[in-house]
Amino acid sequence: MLIHPWDAPHDESEWQQWLATHDFGQLAVNGLPGEPPHVQPLHFVYEATGGPHGRVITHLARPNPLWPALEANPVVLLSVVDDYVYVPGPWQAAPDTPPEHGTPTSFYAAVQLRCTAHLVDDASEKADLLNRQVGHFQPEGGSARAAVGEAPYGRMLSGIRGLRLEVIDVRAKFKYGGKRTTEVQDRIAAELTARGGPGDAAAREHLARRRGATA
Known part of the structure; x- marks a missing residue:
């Protein structure tokens, strides 16, 4: 992922705060040789x-075909992209050029976490991971806690494997017209x-927040 200086996060807290509320992504795992x-x-x-750089917790079904590849190579990439829009060319045209000469582009936020994966098969540890996930996605409650040997989820723990991803490197990008003039940014916002x-x-x-932080 190409990251120009004007698209880079202002500090580590910027991507961490964004990632805390964007919790669906794609986990890329190297395939076995020839796959x-x-x-x-x-x-x-x-x-x-x-x-x-923190860590990620999640789980997947035991029959998932990625497990052999993950066991062979635990280095993975978790990619999250959101808050994306298409920006028509005329919106980006410089004040001294015809609108039709403006260059169209995409605005988006993206975070890529390079991680070392640790598989979790202990039933108690899996129950703890599940409860932390449910606590995040359902802070209002409403679901029973997972516990080994207890209904309703105890018997289901054998059907999943937990994943704890230790983040070893981060690439983050907030592409929101950072190199454009104030006049052009105002036009895009409008x-x-x-x-x-x-x-x-x-x-x-994002455009307003990043411009304010730069100012």
């Missing part, structure tokens, strides 16, 4: 503790407001 990579969509929980499509409000907030 393509495995790419697994999944929900996950990012925890800022547990290492210099056009995003007027269009009001999916993702437009989030993209406008």
Whole structure:
């Protein structure tokens, strides 16, 4: 992923705070020799503790075909992309050029976590991982806790394997017109407001937030 200086996060807290509320991504695992990579969509929980860049916890079904590849090579990549929009060329045109000469682009936020995967097969540890995930996704409660040998989830623990991903490197990008002039950024923000499509409000907030942090 190419990251220009104007698209880089201002500090580590920027991508950590964003990732805390964007908890669905794709886990890429190197395939066995002669096989393509495995790419697994999944929900996950990012925890800022547990290492210099934090850790990720999740789980998958035991029959998932990626396990042999993961056991052979535990280095994986978790990719998360969201808050994306298409930006038409005229919105980006410099003030002294015709609108039709503007260059269209995409705005988006992306975080890629390079991790070392640790498989969790102990039933008690799996129950703990599940409870932490449910606590994140259902903070209001409403579900029973997982516990070994107890209904309703105790008997289901054997059907899953837990994953604890130790983050060893991070690449993050917030592509929201950072190299554009204030006049052009104002125009893009106004056009995003007027269009009001999916993702437009989030993209406008990113643009304003990053410009304010730079100022």
